[in-house]
Amino acid sequence: MGNEVNMSAPSGGGGFTFDADKIDGVIKKWQDLQADLKRDYDDANLMANVKAPGKEFASGDWEKLANPSGKAFLEQNSKMQEYVKNYIDALTAAKQKITTKESDTQADLSKTGNQAT
Numbered sequence: 001m002g003n004e005v006n007m008s009a010p011s012g013g014g015g016f017t018f019d020a021d022k023i024d025g026v027i028k029k030w031q032d033l034q035a036d037l038k039r040d041y042d043d044a045n046l047m048a049n050v051k052a053p054g055k056e057f058a059s060g061d062w063e064k065l066a067n068p069s070g071k072a073f074l075e076q077n078s079k080m081q082e083y084v085k086n087y088i089d090a091l092t093a094a095k096q097k098i099t100t101k102e103s104d105t106q107a108d109l110s111k112t113g114n115q116a117t
Contacts, residue, residue, distance in 0.1 A: 040077055
């Protein structure tokens with residue numbers, strides 16, 4: 001199979017295949033997404049906790065409509081952050097397995113090369 005990695009999504013569905021030497025690039029893209037989600041989370045907090053600008057009924061209605069949307073976005077963002085974290089963990093574990101396997105193979109080859117024939 002060489003240096004190819006097959007990955008399934010943490011939920012068990014879907015997945016993809018990529019070369020072991022490309023795994024760092026894939027991990028970096030997921031980490032970038034994670035950073036974006038964290039920034040979005042800060043914005044979601046603002047939306048979920050918006051305060052009415054005034055005491056009149058129009059401002060109160062605006063607040064009542066804005067907060068649930070912000071809270072829904074905040075909840076979805078949290079779920080997505082958890083998914084991305086799990087995927088990064090899975091990719092990192094796959095990378096570790098590849099690195100360990102490659103090290104073991106190199107050690108085995110070295111032992112074979114040092115044997116008297």
